[in-house]
Amino acid sequence: DAGVTQSPTHLIKTRGQQVTLRCSPKSGHDTVSWYQQALGQGPQFIFQYYEEEERQRGNFPDRFSGHQFPNYSSELNVNALLLGDSALYLCASRVASGGLRYEQYFGPGTRLTVT
């Protein structure tokens, strides 16, 4: 099991463009969360998907949207990119059953640079 995988590893976009990041959860996991980690900061929660629906959302504008597919994989979409969106985007997955104390597993992240 490769654990949580994310693609692409890096990408560079221009202000105003749109971007889609992808995440495949760890085998057996059905809940996916996305985090943004700016340079020198800790990760910040964007939103969580379970059963193909957004269940929780952090303090991020509507430009940030997502999707979860029937196979539990997920996408993060960011529209109208700003320079401040440059960051490492992390995906984390866990198993929904067993309560909230199940460990979240993080992916390696996608490094987004907006120029």
Next chain:
Amino acid sequence: AQRVTQPEKLLSVFKGAPVELKCNYSYSGSPELFWYVQYSRQRLQLLLRHISRESIKGFTADLNKGETSFHLKKPFAQEEDSAMYYCALTYNTDKLIFGTGTRLQVFP
């Protein structure tokens, strides 16, 4: 507002010295506290959580509700402990609130 504070950006010690990475939090309820670690060129991973009350890789952390602290300690640091350490909390959700992290450097 919920907040996690890690006052030290960098902590440097020599091998064999004791280590204490500080973490303070602000939350009115009873959150769950975690320590995550990121070794060089590796992904973020859970080190320990307060509800488990366990020692991982020689590290322990005690939740002090009176002082709202969850400091990470190890009596004798090893070079392989060098990494970025993040304190995080959650309360009945999957939303983890992270601190800004402390880089631990252990010199030989």
